[in-house]
Amino acid sequence: MRKRSIKNTRVNTEVQRAVGSIIRGGIKDPRVAPWTSVVAAEVAPDLKTCKIYISVLGDQEAQTETMKGLKSAEGYIRKELAAQLNLRNTPELTFVLDQSIEYGVNMSRKIDEITEKERLARREIEEEADEE
Template structure:
């Protein structure tokens, strides 16, 4: 199976949906922030590994605690994933913090500061 085949794209979407359901509704770990979302999932073509990009609303401590909680619950998450999605192999999940939202907010603030500075010079 190729990386961008229709089958792989469909599997990525299904794994993302199920992961989001499990994280949102079934994990009771207090370290995991309730404002956690699964941004993207990339399952390897051989179905052995999976990268899951996670976005956590909050500060750096909340992100670290959430990732620790998800890593400790990986066995449970894999077992639930295996029960809900009929795949040949249940992938080993690697959680990665997605910084794109925080990066976008930071860039937006910097652009606002620069534009305020320029408009102040013109006056």
């Protein structure tokens, strides 16, 4: 199976969906933050390994604790994944912290702050022009 084939894309999507539902509903570890989401999954063409990109909304401590909790639950997640998906091989899972959602939220917040400052500056200029 080639890396960019349609079959590989489908497998990636199904693994992402299944791991997301397992994390939301199956893991009882208190270290795993409630705002944990699966951003992407990359299954190797030979179905032996899989990188799961995880995004955690929270501070640095919540992110590290969530990654520790997911690492300890790796066997359980793999077993549940094998039960949900009919694959020839169940891939070894590797969790990677993806901070793109957090980065996007921070950028959006900064844009909102700049927009608010510009709006206030315009209002002050208009008020000064009205006074003259």
